[in-house]
Amino acid sequence: QDTTVIGVSIPAATHGWAGGMNYHAQEAVDRLEEVYPELDFVLATAGDPAEQVSDIEDMVATRNISALVVLPFESEPLTGPVKSVADSGVWVTVVDRGLSEEGIEDLYVAGDNSGFGQVSGEYMAANLEEGAKIVGLRGIPTTIDNMRVEGFEAAIEGSGIEVLEMEHGNWNRDDSFTVMQDFLSKYPEIDAVWASDDDMAVGVLAAIDAAGRDDIQFVLGGAGMKEMIQRTMEGDEMIPANVTYPPAMIATAIEMTAVGMTSSAPVSGTFTIGSVLITPDNAEDYYFPDSPF
Amino acid sequence: MSNIGKGAEKSGPVLSLDAIDRSFGPVQVLFGVSLDMRPGEVHALIGENGAGKSTTMKIMSGYLSPTSGTVSLAGTPHRFRNSQQAEAEGVVLIHQEFNLAEQLTVEENIFLGHELRKGMFLDKARMRSETVSLLERLHCRVDPRARVRDISTPDKQMVEIAKALLRNARVLIMDEPTAVLTSRESEVLFEQIERLKADGVAILFTSHKLDEVKRISDRLTIMRDGRVVHSGPTSEMSEDQMAEGMVGRELSDLFPERATSIGDDVALSVKDLTVPGYAKGVSFDLRKSEILGIAGLIGSGRTEAMEGLVGLRTHSGAVEIDGKSVRISSPRDAQRLGLVYLTEDRKGRGLVLNMGLKENLTLQSLPRFAKPFLNDAEEVEALDKAISDFDIRAPQKRMNAGNLSGGNQQKLLIAKIMLADPRIVIIDEPTRGIDIGTKQQIYDFIHDLAAKGVSIIVISSEMTEVIGLSDRVLVMRQGRIAGEVSGADKSEDAIVRLAMGLEHKIEEASP
Amino acid sequence: MSASDTATPAPARRGLDLHALGPLIALLVLVVVGALMNSNFLSYANITNVLARSAFIGIIAVGMTFVITAGGLDLSVGSMAAFIAGLMILVMNWLLPSMGQGVPIILVGMVAALIAGLGAGFLNGFLITNMRIEAFIVTLGTMGIYRSLVTWLADGGTLSLDFGLRQTYRPVYYDGLLGISWPIIVFAIVAIIGEVIMRKTTFGRYCAALGSNDQVARYSSIDVNRVRIMTYILLGLLVGVATIMYVPRLGSASASTGVLWELEAIAAVIIGGTMLKGGFGRVWGTVVGVLILSLIGNILNLTDFVSPYLNGAIQGIIIILAVILQRGKTAEG
Amino acid sequence: MSASDTATPAPARRGLDLHALGPLIALLVLVVVGALMNSNFLSYANITNVLARSAFIGIIAVGMTFVITAGGLDLSVGSMAAFIAGLMILVMNWLLPSMGQGVPIILVGMVAALIAGLGAGFLNGFLITNMRIEAFIVTLGTMGIYRSLVTWLADGGTLSLDFGLRQTYRPVYYDGLLGISWPIIVFAIVAIIGEVIMRKTTFGRYCAALGSNDQVARYSSIDVNRVRIMTYILLGLLVGVATIMYVPRLGSASASTGVLWELEAIAAVIIGGTMLKGGFGRVWGTVVGVLILSLIGNILNLTDFVSPYLNGAIQGIIIILAVILQRGKTAEG
Ligand SMILES: Nc1ncnc2c1ncn2[C@@H]1O[C@H](COP(=O)(O)OP(=O)(O)OP(=O)(O)O)[C@@H](O)[C@H]1O
Ligand SMILES: Nc1ncnc2c1ncn2[C@@H]1O[C@H](COP(=O)(O)OP(=O)(O)OP(=O)(O)O)[C@@H](O)[C@H]1O
Numbered sequence A: 001q002d003t004t005v006i007g008v009s010i011p012a013a014t015h016g017w018a019g020g021m022n023y024h025a026q027e028a029v030d031r032l033e034e035v036y037p038e039l040d041f042v043l044a045t046a047g048d049p050a051e052q053v054s055d056i057e058d059m060v061a062t063r064n065i066s067a068l069v070v071l072p073f074e075s076e077p078l079t080g081p082v083k084s085v086a087d088s089g090v091w092v093t094v095v096d097r098g099l100s101e102e103g104i105e106d107l108y109v110a111g112d113n114s115g116f117g118q119v120s121g122e123y124m125a126a127n128l129e130e131g132a133k134i135v136g137l138r139g140i141p142t143t144i145d146n147m148r149v150e151g152f153e154a155a156i157e158g159s160g161i162e163v164l165e166m167e168h169g170n171w172n173r174d175d176s177f178t179v180m181q182d183f184l185s186k187y188p189e190i191d192a193v194w195a196s197d198d199d200m201a202v203g204v205l206a207a208i209d210a211a212g213r214d215d216i217q218f219v220l221g222g223a224g225m226k227e228m229i230q231r232t233m234e235g236d237e238m239i240p241a242n243v244t245y246p247p248a249m250i251a252t253a254i255e256m257t258a259v260g261m262t263s264s265a266p267v268s269g270t271f272t273i274g275s276v277l278i279t280p281d282n283a284e285d286y287y288f289p290d291s292p293f
Numbered sequence B: 001m002s003n004i005g006k007g008a009e010k011s012g013p014v015l016s017l018d019a020i021d022r023s024f025g026p027v028q029v030l031f032g033v034s035l036d037m038r039p040g041e042v043h044a045l046i047g048e049n050g051a052g053k054s055t056t057m058k059i060m061s062g063y064l065s066p067t068s069g070t071v072s073l074a075g076t077p078h079r080f081r082n083s084q085q086a087e088a089e090g091v092v093l094i095h096q097e098f099n100l101a102e103q104l105t106v107e108e109n110i111f112l113g114h115e116l117r118k119g120m121f122l123d124k125a126r127m128r129s130e131t132v133s134l135l136e137r138l139h140c141r142v143d144p145r146a147r148v149r150d151i152s153t154p155d156k157q158m159v160e161i162a163k164a165l166l167r168n169a170r171v172l173i174m175d176e177p178t179a180v181l182t183s184r185e186s187e188v189l190f191e192q193i194e195r196l197k198a199d200g201v202a203i204l205f206t207s208h209k210l211d212e213v214k215r216i217s218d219r220l221t222i223m224r225d226g227r228v229v230h231s232g233p234t235s236e237m238s239e240d241q242m243a244e245g246m247v248g249r250e251l252s253d254l255f256p257e258r259a260t261s262i263g264d265d266v267a268l269s270v271k272d273l274t275v276p277g278y279a280k281g282v283s284f285d286l287r288k289s290e291i292l293g294i295a296g297l298i299g300s301g302r303t304e305a306m307e308g309l310v311g312l313r314t315h316s317g318a319v320e321i322d323g324k325s326v327r328i329s330s331p332r333d334a335q336r337l338g339l340v341y342l343t344e345d346r347k348g349r350g351l352v353l354n355m356g357l358k359e360n361l362t363l364q365s366l367p368r369f370a371k372p373f374l375n376d377a378e379e380v381e382a383l384d385k386a387i388s389d390f391d392i393r394a395p396q397k398r399m400n401a402g403n404l405s406g407g408n409q410q411k412l413l414i415a416k417i418m419l420a421d422p423r424i425v426i427i428d429e430p431t432r433g434i435d436i437g438t439k440q441q442i443y444d445f446i447h448d449l450a451a452k453g454v455s456i457i458v459i460s461s462e463m464t465e466v467i468g469l470s471d472r473v474l475v476m477r478q479g480r481i482a483g484e485v486s487g488a489d490k491s492e493d494a495i496v497r498l499a500m501g502l503e504h505k506i507e508e509a510s511p
Numbered sequence C, D: 001m002s003a004s005d006t007a008t009p010a011p012a013r014r015g016l017d018l019h020a021l022g023p024l025i026a027l028l029v030l031v032v033v034g035a036l037m038n039s040n041f042l043s044y045a046n047i048t049n050v051l052a053r054s055a056f057i058g059i060i061a062v063g064m065t066f067v068i069t070a071g072g073l074d075l076s077v078g079s080m081a082a083f084i085a086g087l088m089i090l091v092m093n094w095l096l097p098s099m100g101q102g103v104p105i106i107l108v109g110m111v112a113a114l115i116a117g118l119g120a121g122f123l124n125g126f127l128i129t130n131m132r133i134e135a136f137i138v139t140l141g142t143m144g145i146y147r148s149l150v151t152w153l154a155d156g157g158t159l160s161l162d163f164g165l166r167q168t169y170r171p172v173y174y175d176g177l178l179g180i181s182w183p184i185i186v187f188a189i190v191a192i193i194g195e196v197i198m199r200k201t202t203f204g205r206y207c208a209a210l211g212s213n214d215q216v217a218r219y220s221s222i223d224v225n226r227v228r229i230m231t232y233i234l235l236g237l238l239v240g241v242a243t244i245m246y247v248p249r250l251g252s253a254s255a256s257t258g259v260l261w262e263l264e265a266i267a268a269v270i271i272g273g274t275m276l277k278g279g280f281g282r283v284w285g286t287v288v289g290v291l292i293l294s295l296i297g298n299i300l301n302l303t304d305f306v307s308p309y310l311n312g313a314i315q316g317i318i319i320i321l322a323v324i325l326q327r328g329k330t331a332e333g
């Protein structure tokens, strides 16, 4: 039998979570190529939506892909191009970010961004008193970030928690370090920080540490970076919890697509990977020491 | 007038060329050139523009390598790998075109590559004091801290000379050092040459000013078309013979007789022209077909006043052209009114050295060749015409302007300005670096222009030129017009007296 | 360093000029490599894809050629494209209720893009010539400004063209004439006009002159400031044109639109043989430069390399090699 | 446009030079604005924060001043920093089992960083001078190469220094002498040495000479290639030094480390009054430029603006204004 080619198109590793996702994609591809000799994979990483569209065009034009696994850089710009791929009869698996038109993809492995924000917000509401002051760090300005923040704000509404300010830390350790330093200069009292991402949490923690401030009760990151999970697991009071947004969802999607291509098992539909609160009680289940993230 | 130095007779040549050929690509420019330089001897190399003088000098000083032939140092064949090596051997060249780092100061340029150090650090104090005393020796009043891009052309030449003096040369080669100097500054240079000569330095220089050659050189080599056509003691030749030797024909009177008469209409009337910092209250009338000379010492503000007039500098004052009051705020405005200015700085402001001849020629009048697209054939035609009109010796038509010899660049610059068909033209130092044969052609050309009704202003530091060429001479001093001489009064003496402020025709100017 | 090559610039070369052909040779090598690696490389579909997607950067790079030739630089083009795309989408969405769907609204959007491009180019040019600030600083500043304006317009997210409008507009990217898609046609037209302007008009000649020595240009009665501003306006306009071709492709604009286009455009110009310091430029070289850059990305997608992480490294090496290949042809750089 | 500002240069200025003080004035204005906007602005903690975080870019920008003064450019410094940081972390983690925790392993890491910086700088310099490729292209290429190498080393993720080692290394960023933290001290030392080299040594003078006119420099017996390579090596070394100060801060490196540092460093150099074309540079100006850039970010964080999305725009506007302020002081730029 001829080999079947599966194209995988994902954003480049420009921040920690994306790095983890890149790792899992690469790892899944290597593993599945061993398992299924009849499958061939093309993995392309893109720095912006236009480049991602180009990658997908190339896969169709020159590699004859039978299936496409795509984690859209952004939903809007990828919708049209992915739709035309789907229309040409190629199996399409969309991961994490849904396309802006429904029903294009055969399989949707979804992350839940507003759920991520909501779980984070609920944790804050449950663990802080009324009148508590928090600051927040946001990611790179994108729809994803907006959805997370909206979910968060909805969840803390009515809890009496005051959000002093939110600023973009761009999912970047250095940027968040700087922003947090300046927050610390500006606000003499902060009760907790919503870092919204573990990379940003690293920067935030370093800034708090350096300033020697002890008014901050905890920092809530997100996405389950292994070092952070470990600290939660060990009962570090500054990092009492985490919220999952597993970068490994790409591996799940690739694997399901591979199964779909090689067997008649029904793999289509929507497969939502919800965001879960990690606390010292369940941290062990989410600790993957071998992952780079 | 000088007799050959005593040391020269004893020793052999310090530096000599033997049967040197040199080609640039397919074009051969030197053919079997041989030349000897002896210690304590001043050797002049003369020839028409493009004869190969600069090329010869560059080969002697390691800037170019010969295609064939040998360079010998103190009698033994020696191949300089580069100019640094030549300099290390005591062979120093002052280029025809300046070799200065424009962003650096005078002092930094003078010591560039030879900085004095105290331990790890630069010894700025000592370099400063040496610079000051060196410049003093040259009677040059430029500030050692001034950036070279800010100083005037003659000052740059003085800096070049200072730089060379500091190198303790055994052999000093100077390519047209006096082209941008007035006679006063040239005198200073000649004093230094005498000193060096007494110290046993071998000196080679070129000049198109044959009186200088006659005066200061001991020996003379004439080149024509890349070949040495004569070599011998200077005392054996008169200036006329030199000119003949260069050009290969007899030269008639340098300045043509004025054929046409000056018109009555005033073509250009300037009142109270002031260029802040440089010129004040300059007023004059220029009549149709008139050739008006402007003389003055270097630094008298002639250039700046005229640059102001054509809108290249901030200025105030009333200007009328053909009786109509006009406002000129850019060279474009001026050109539209038929007024153009030819700069004295051909390298920095006149020509784009890395563009072709054609592109340079048509740059100022380009819209004429756009219909709407540039017509290559017409441009080439214009170039052909310029080459024949101005006797531009270009080995190839498709070469960069920077590869022309200095004098030929000047001719190209004149051609460029003339292509704009001016009705009034201001020519600043028209014949800088131009050989005597071509000078005559250019003077003829200027007369022809006047005959055609063009009014001309000539700024020149060459006394004979202003006097011989113009109908009337304005003399500037410290930014003001110090007086005017015309007709029989047009003597060198009268002009110098006005220029130096020895005679008061106008109240004392304040700088 | 021998003495001979320290002399004044060599005479202009004639006839078959290997140095000039450098970028073309690099391009050919890439095409051959691509063809050997994948049989579909030379397929109609792939060639169309590569050419069409080169069009945006290509159109911008043509404008950049003029700016650089005249001794300038523009770092803002990528953000400018994002901003114009955002503005165009907003305008069209906003007019939709009153104008309804159809060709006119698209045309209005296009005109808006061109006007915005012109204005943005003028702003850069004005600050650079009249306020006399280094082009690098001005355009670094406007780069930040446009990028952040588009983020703000999109409220941190994505600005999307109305779905119906997108259907109307889509053919501008995806359809074409005689099997050649519009972006390719527009790119070709822009390149040809650019080449003609550069070689055959006073404007092109003036750009080279003032990039070489702006004093000489000024003394030659050239209105130096006007020519310089014009280069930025031309570039702005072309960014507008590129945006017009870009919006139908993705139907949206966001903070990540056009990121790093400026570096790519400048790189294309220089790979094409234009000198970064100004004074000499050629549009056809730029076109070749753009194609080289696009092909590198395309070829990397055609084959499986050790790790996608190393794509950037391979790209970097190929860019340097392409230029070495080009320079290596002549003794003098 | 009046004729005045297109005229040839005015006579050299003397004494108190307002033009030279331009960047200082801009800096002062920013400090005053900051102090008025937030009372904590002038607090010891905030000043320490701003200065310490300026140190990385600052140290790099001092090296960049030499490169630019000598007529070069380096776009690769940000990626180079990321790569060196990654390498340093790998080396230290790898040596940990054999060397054990302690000061020696940190010293080995530092030496590794310096050697890597030196090598990277040499590579850039070699390609630029010996292969004679435009600096823009070479460093654009190496920028891609280093960025992608660090991504590859980190397997797409983050390289983290061993936790124990981090504790040992941490004081290098956070502690200091007499209440002044180490990064500030190192930055100050680098700046002072840089200023001395630029003004008081032949090397500094040669940089200016060859940036001004490399033919003249060559004819003046200056080994132009060597000086040029040296500027890149010096820059590479300083990138190493900056990395040594950077790693203890967060103890990690990833593909996002040092993104856009190159633009920031170049901008600082130019804001400080060094000319992008080369020929003139001043290190103290660069220091002021770096501080201006840091302060802008700090002030924006300390005050509430309409929308954080517009931060970039405000930053852009302030950069342009700072330069206008600086240029505006004299009639001619
Ligand atoms: N780099 C070059 N490439 C091509 N031709 C050159 C180059 N340098 C000089 N030439 C040509 O060599 C010839 C001799 O030039 P050279 O500069 O030696 O003349 P010159 O005697 O110094 O003239 P002038 O009195 O005008 O200075 C000229 O025809 C010139 O165009
Ligand atoms: N930027 C400057 N800084 C200081 N002095 C200057 C500057 N530019 C010119 N000068 C001086 O101003 C005077 C004017 O020089 P300029 O050569 O233009 O006058 P000129 O009358 O046209 O003389 P010529 O044409 O014979 O050179 C000179 O003394 C020159 O040294």
Ligand SMILES: [Mg+2]
Residues within 6 Å of the ligand: B053, B054, B055, B096, B175, B405, B406, B407
């Ligand atoms: Mg000559």
Ligand SMILES: [Mg+2]
Residues within 6 Å of the ligand: B302, B303, B304, B344, B428
């Ligand atoms: Mg003058």
